[in-house]
Amino acid sequence: MRIGLISDVHGDLETLITTLDRLHNHHEVSHILCAGDLVGRGPEQNQVVEVIRQHSIITVRGNHDEWFYGISPENTAYLKELPLDWRGQFGGLNFYMCHGKPGNNMWGMYRDHLSDTYLSMVIKSLKTDVLVTGHTHVPLYMRVRNGCLVNPGSLYTFESSRETSRTYGVLHLPDLLFELFDASPDSISPVAIP
Numbered sequence: 001m002r003i004g005l006i007s008d009v010h011g012d013l014e015t016l017i018t019t020l021d022r023l024h025n026h027h028e029v030s031h032i033l034c035a036g037d038l039v040g041r042g043p044e045q046n047q048v049v050e051v052i053r054q055h056s057i058i059t060v061r062g063n064h065d066e067w068f069y070g071i072s073p074e075n076t077a078y079l080k081e082l083p084l085d086w087r088g089q090f091g092g093l094n095f096y097m098c099h100g101k102p103g104n105n106m107w108g109m110y111r112d113h114l115s116d117t118y119l120s121m122v123i124k125s126l127k128t129d130v131l132v133t134g135h136t137h138v139p140l141y142m143r144v145r146n147g148c149l150v151n152p153g154s155l156y157t158f159e160s161s162r163e164t165s166r167t168y169g170v171l172h173l174p175d176l177l178f179e180l181f182d183a184s185p186d187s188i189s190p191v192a193i194p
């Protein structure tokens with residue numbers, strides 16, 4: 001089973017549509033998870049929220065999703081209802097998804113702040129096998145004995161004051177292998193995880 005992972009779309013409709021097409025038709029994923037920040041910065045925020053809603057993509061509330069940038073009342077209501085944290089199960093494995101850190105969408109999890117021991121404790125306390133995050137715009141994959149932490153990086157490809165990795169990911173179950181892919185319009189290449 002393959003799970004598609006996206007995060008930090010930030011109103012980039014074209015890249016979102018291209019990525020969803022790749023996830024469904026090239027990678028043939030069973031499910032797609034979005035770790036938040038559908039809006040903020042980008043040009044087509046209303047349309048991004050509508051596409052996520054139409055595809056029934058499981059999504060958590062990012063910090064930018066807390067503010068509403070002149071989007072429709074229906075999309076505003078949708079963003080307000082997004083959970084801060086989400087739990088689910090795929091392929092017999094427990095998943096926990098948040099935007100930043102568990103219980104907080106304003107602070108992120110960075111590789112240089114994490115030890116294997118700390119991550120093992122977090123995964124154990126959450127009673128999960130897979131922890132999915134976003135927020136940092138930096139892809140991350142850490143595997144420990146009792147599970148893994150995965151961040152697909154940021155999806156958007158337009159120029160912004162904030163860096164973007166222009167990436168999305170595919171997590172293979174049950175072995176928890178993670179692949180990272182370039183989301184640029186003219187590329188479908190795997191990229192190295194920093």
